[in-house]
Amino acid sequence: MSRKLNPAEKRYLARFFPTMIAYVAILAFENILFRGVELPRWALYILAIAPAVPIIGIIGIMGLYLSDETDEYLRMQHAKASLLATGVTLSIATAYGFMEDFKLVPHLQAYWAFVVFCAALGLSRGLVKAAER
Amino acid sequence: MKNRLRVLRAERGWSQADLADRLNVSRQSVNAVETGKYDPSLPLAFSIARVFGLKIEDIFEDDAA
Numbered sequence: 001m002s003r004k005l006n007p008a009e010k011r012y013l014a015r016f017f018p019t020m021i022a023y024v025a026i027l028a029f030e031n032i033l034f035r036g037v038e039l040p041r042w043a044l045y046i047l048a049i050a051p052a053v054p055i056i057g058i059i060g061i062m063g064l065y066l067s068d069e070t071d072e073y074l075r076m077q078h079a080k081a082s083l084l085a086t087g088v089t090l091s092i093a094t095a096y097g098f099m100e101d102f103k104l105v106p107h108l109q110a111y112w113a114f115v116v117f118c119a120a121l122g123l124s125r126g127l128v129k130a131a132e133r
Numbered sequence: 134m135k136n137r138l139r140v141l142r143a144e145r146g147w148s149q150a151d152l153a154d155r156l157n158v159s160r161q162s163v164n165a166v167e168t169g170k171y172d173p174s175l176p177l178a179f180s181i182a183r184v185f186g187l188k189i190e191d192i193f194e195d196d197a198a
Contacts, residue, residue: 003159073162073171132170 008068015061023054055114081128085120092116135194138167141185155184 005013030047039047062082069075093113099105142152149167153160156177165171166181173181182189 003161006159071158071162072174072177073165074159076171132165 006069006071006074008065008070011068012061012065015064016058019054019057019061023051023058026051026054052111055111059114077125077128077132081121081124084124084127085117088120088124089113089117092120134169134172134196136167136169137192137194138163138181141187141192142167145185152184156180 030050034047066075066078066082069078093116096105096108100107138152142149147155149163150160153163156163158177162171166173166177178189178193182192185192
């Protein structure tokens, strides 16, 4: 980003990076301590949900940015890009799901949808900016 | 929506960044409004009018009129 960050963007980054660090730390912690360890079912639920919590937090942080942003033009650009990325993600997830049914592609865990969304969001931001140039 | 932002800025010797600072928005926002790619909300249009000491209709042209 060539321009100076505004307060809403600074707050977004200040929330985003610690949450991503927490996500990586939880994943590393679980892999180091619990890989191959026999655990009761209730504990597995906790371990399975734990890495999802910071990712859900990131989604909330993205939403918070939209409500924090006081520059209405930037807010509109981000909202457009988010909608486009959501559409792309849902389209890919739907098509992939049917391809899985036809045994054309290997099974993918549903959490990959967030990775696809992030990639689509990056592309969408570029597209929205280019379209308004 | 057509507008006189470029002319009004030039009269005052302000760059887009100067106007953006006065409006507390990004330079991209000023550029998008100025080039007619983005129609500002009523609060932003009032802010623009206030900065130039004019009425909204002295700055923005009603395409439908």
